[in-house]
Structures are given as structure tokens and as C-alpha cells.
Amino acid sequence: RTLVLNADYSPLSACHPVRGALLLRENKAHEVESTDILLFSEKLSLRAPAVIVLTQYQSIGKPRRTGNSTRPRILQRDACVCQYCGGVARTVDHVIPKSDGGRDTWTNMVACCAKCNARKGALSLKQSGMRLLREPLEP
Numbered sequence: 744r745t746l747v748l749n750a751d752y753s754p755l756s757a758c759h760p761v762r763g764a765l766l767l768r769e770n771k772a773h774e775v776e777s778t779d780i781l782l783f784s785e786k787l788s789l790r791a792p793a794v795i796v797l798t799q800y801q802s803i804g805k806p807r808r809t810g811n812s813t814r815p816r817i818l819q820r821d822a823c824v825c826q827y828c829g830g831v832a833r834t835v836d837h838v839i840p841k842s843d844g845g846r847d848t849w850t851n852m853v854a855c856c857a858k859c860n861a862r863k864g865a866l867s868l869k870q871s872g873m874r875l876l877r878e879p880l881e882p
């Protein structure tokens with residue numbers, strides 16, 4: 744599956760790699776991470792994207808937060824290092840998932856690679872069995 748990120752780099756959904764590749768072709772998304780998997784259709788072969796980010800912000804029912812998004816600043820604080828596995832992070836994870844009332848705060852958001860983000864999903868640390876490399880702090 745392809746992880747789809749919203750324009751602000753928050754995980755939005757997962758889609759079939761073919762759909763992800765089509766979004767890229769239609770310039771509706773940019774590729775963040777690719778895979779070596781080739782997808783074939785009648786006319787073309789495409790490389791399956793692992794992570795894509797939408798070019799247009801997709802409102803998901805809730806009103807869009809105003810002001811500067813904290814996500815790029817979280818990635819900056821954590822130097823784009825995944826706070827779970829130490830890999831290269833291009834997404835941001837909510838330590839306490841938003842679905843559990845987690846907020847967009849410095850202490851609840853960490854840089855996270857796509858793999859860990861997909862693995863953790865909307866689970867809490869305890870449920871996912873994952874550990875933070877260090878406690879997220881407000882800079």
C-alpha cells in the first residue's frame with residue numbers, strides 16, 4: 744500500500760500503489776519515497792510509490808488550523824530523524840493519537856519515518872509496543 748500524506752505531511756490514508764502512481768502522474772501528489780516495485784499496465788510501467796504527499800490540502804471534515812503548521816518545525820527539531828527507529832523521517836507522528844485526544848503540541852509530535860508511521864498508525868505507544876528514542880521537548 745502507498746501511504747498518502749496530506750499537503751501538511753500528516754498521514755491521510757493508504758491507497759493502492761496504482762492509485763498512488765496515478766495521483767503522481769496527474770500532478771496531484773509528489774513522491775516522498777519510492778519502492779523498487781514496478782507496476783505494469785497496458786501502456787506503461789510505473790514504479791510504485793511508498794509515500795506520496797498531496798499537492799492540495801485535503802480537508803478531512805475538520806476546519807483547517809490557521810497559522811503556521813507545526814509539522815515542518817517538528818521535523819526540524821528532530822533533524823528529520825525518526826524518533827522510533829532512527830531512520831530518515833519525512834512524516835510526523837502523534838505520540839498520543841489524535842483519535843485518543845492527542846494534540847498538535849511539541850511534546851506530542853515527533854518526526855517519524857513512513858514505515859514506523861504506518862506501523863504505529865492510530866495506536867498508542869503501549870498498544871504498538873514501540874518506544875521513543877527520546878522524550879519530545881519544546882525547543
Ligand SMILES: [Zn+2]
Pocket residue numbers: 825826827828829830855856857858859860
Ligand atoms: Zn522509523
